[in-house]
Amino acid sequence: MAxxxxxxxxxxxxxxxxxxxxxxxxxxxxxxxxxxxxxxLVTGAAGWPERTWAVEGAPGLGRLLGQQLVAxxxxxxxxxxxxxxxxxQDPENHLTTAKAxxxxxxxxx
Numbered sequence: 001m002a003x004x005x006x007x008x009x010x011x012x013x014x015x016x017x018x019x020x021x022x023x024x025x026x027x028x029x030x031x032x033x034x035x036x037x038x039x040x041l042v043t044g045a046a047g048w049p050e051r052t053w054a055v056e057g058a059p060g061l062g063r064l065l066g067q068q069l070v071a072x073x074x075x076x077x078x079x080x081x082x083x084x085x086x087x088x089q090d091p092e093n094h095l096t097t098a099k100a101x102x103x104x105x106x107x108x109x
Contacts, residue, residue, distance in 0.1 A: 002050040007041070009033070009055065009062040016041055018048055038068035 029044040055062035
């Protein structure tokens with residue numbers, strides 16, 4: 001089953017959620033931002049070998065993470081997710097990012 005994994009990167013943490021074809025959440029993982037972050041996310045997503053990473057803010061804060069995920073996980077592409085405005089606090093941004101990328105395709109990093 002192909003899934004979209006939306007990631008909401010923050011300075012100190014990463015939250016990722018896997019979303020199925022119907023937009024239903026399949027799993028969620030929260031990790032600390034660290035040098036091992038990509039490996040931890042790939043390990044957490046091992047149950048979905050057909051996956052696409054949708055990283056919010058991929059041109060900015062999420063750029064390095066998106067590149068690491070493509071290199072570490074062999075995923076097909078990393079997508080640019082929606083970029084919230086300053087001060088936006090959406091506790092479900094990772095889910096929003098994954099669902100948005102299910103609907104429209106993103107650019108490849």
